[in-house]
Amino acid sequence: MIRVLASVDPAIAQIPQGHFLVVDILAVWGGPAIRTRVFADALAGRRIGSALAERGGRHAQDLTTRLRMGGNGELRLNGRKYYCTGALTAAWVAVSALDDEDRLRLALVPRDAAGSAVDTDWSAMGQRATISGTTTLEAVVVDPELVLDYATAYSVPQQLGARAQLVHTAIETGIARGTVDDTRAYLRERARPSSEAIRAGVESVAGDPHVLHRYGRLSVRVRAAETLLADAAQLLEQVGLVPPDATAAATGSLAVAAAKAFASEVAVEAGSELFALCGTSATDERWNLHRHWRNARTHSVHDPVDWKYHHLGAYEIGDVLPPNHGQL
Structure with a gap:
């Protein structure tokens, strides 16, 4: 929701x-x-x-x-x-x-x-x-x-932090989905092919191979973010609010960390790609499309994603549990 x-x-x-x-x-x-x-x-x-x-x-x-x-x-x-x-x-x-x-x-x-x-x-x-x-x-x-x-x-294994982070992950994922949906709508309803595309024989945005490639790639990344979110949510349900030990807590926490780090990057990327795909006309204030990037950029710095990737790598390579009894 x-x-x-x-x-x-x-x-x-x-x-x-x-x-x-x-x-x-x-x-x-x-x-x-x-x-x-x-x-x-x-x-x-x-x-x-x-x-x-x-x-x-x-x-x-x-x-x-x-x-x-x-x-x-x-x-x-x-x-x-x-x-x-x-x-x-x-x-x-x-x-x-x-x-x-x-x-x-x-x-x-x-x-x-x-x-x-x-x-x-x-x-x-x-x-x-x-x-x-x-x-x-x-x-x-x-x-x-x-x-x-x-x-x-927070002195014992728990999922308080992970469950709170799951909500933030859902926010980033939702921003990404809203952005790619608005990008699709603009491309279908308002965007025109660029001068370069016209010289290459492209008659509409739907025939521009670069637009299709970049939009397709972005759409797949948003779907991946949604899948990571769903998987993390399911895992937290299995682990429970009070997990039996730090390892179980880490399992849930790291799943959310992966989903949030990826979603944060994709949401910011989507906000920028929207304008690269839709062109200068999309920057008009009346469309208010810049809100997607502003929201993503502001929310994505809630906590640094670099540390999430760090803890994921430390666990995968060296079996190092995240700090705070398995919580990030």
Whole structure:
């Protein structure tokens, strides 16, 4: 379903990604109290947004957001998060923070909690409708029942990361499919043969051997991305959310890594090939075809594909499991 949605609007398809991740976390690590409260809202159609990433640190895991116990016995959140996909229109926001002992926690707070503000300062060139801007937390009171030991969730073999990455893979694959479909439509309905093609005796785009070759190659690569996505999804179902060991976790994680790395490359390639195939007229703003490349390029740098290929090679050649108990 995410793939189908992303073929039309990948930003909308990305909005529930954090929701699915938090639901998985609660299903495995949440106690009865937090599951009862949050799952009831989820079943009623209310979403969970994510506030996990930050800007300005030395690295992506260098968090400054803090969950502190006050003198009055209240837990309070203070910090500033970015890339908060889905938070603007969510009922709950999942916030990662370090506690008094510098241990990683995950706190769920109501979207409209006092001291919480979600901004619309997302200004990326693509995936614009995700509105993945800043969430500011100033002395936000947190119910202790809505706090999870987030560090523990990733300290054992699991598929949380792989399942989250599977959604991102579906988004990239959907972008690629939407792009190749729009390319086909433009070639059939609007494109004209180039001057070089006319001199070679080509009367229509459908008779241009170079167009047919490049489109055919692109179409096959998109189908390959869809197949890798389907295979990875099937494998994750077999492995389960809580695999028996790190090797089983690695099997699922590496399958998703391969699918995501390939889909990310194909989606960007498709966005560029569209113009090479359709010509200058396709760059007209009224067609808005450049959205495909912008969305693919923006989303594809979510995490580096080079490391995915690295871990795939390390496992295939040297039997080296990915880090984090088999998770990428």
